[in-house]
Amino acid sequence: MVFTPPIDIYETDDGLLLRADLPGVSLDTxxxxxxxxxxxLFGRMQPSIPEGARLLHQEFETGDFLRSFIxxxxxAHERISAKLNHGVLEVLLPKxxxxxxxxxxxxxx
Numbered sequence: 001m002v003f004t005p006p007i008d009i010y011e012t013d014d015g016l017l018l019r020a021d022l023p024g025v026s027l028d029t030x031x032x033x034x035x036x037x038x039x040x041l042f043g044r045m046q047p048s049i050p051e052g053a054r055l056l057h058q059e060f061e062t063g064d065f066l067r068s069f070i071x072x073x074x075x076a077h078e079r080i081s082a083k084l085n086h087g088v089l090e091v092l093l094p095k096x097x098x099x100x101x102x103x104x105x106x107x108x109x
Contacts, residue, residue, distance in 0.1 A: 017091070017093070020088070022043070024046045037073075073096070
């Protein structure tokens with residue numbers, strides 16, 4: 001069974017910040033991909049049960065997860081970066097620079 005983890009998205013002056021709580025996820029079990037204007041997060045959340053303990057109640061999802069987002073043309077795909085810190089994934093989606101107006105020279109034959 002594949003589940004979708006909760007995600008918050010914030011807008012900053014520099015672009016967008018996507019934040020996901022992914023307890024039990026490591027760099028080995030996480031993959032991010034950008035293809036055809038779509039950002040995809042997928043991986044596996046593994047339970048972290050303390051040694052010698054027995055699980056009595058569970059609210060955090062475990063197993064495989066998948067989440068996809070369509071990116072606007074305003075995101076600079078080549079500058080997307082991500083970091084994972086204590087089970088929190090942050091993906092920075094920087095704004096692409098706006099095209100400056102340019103004057104087009106008109107010629108005659």
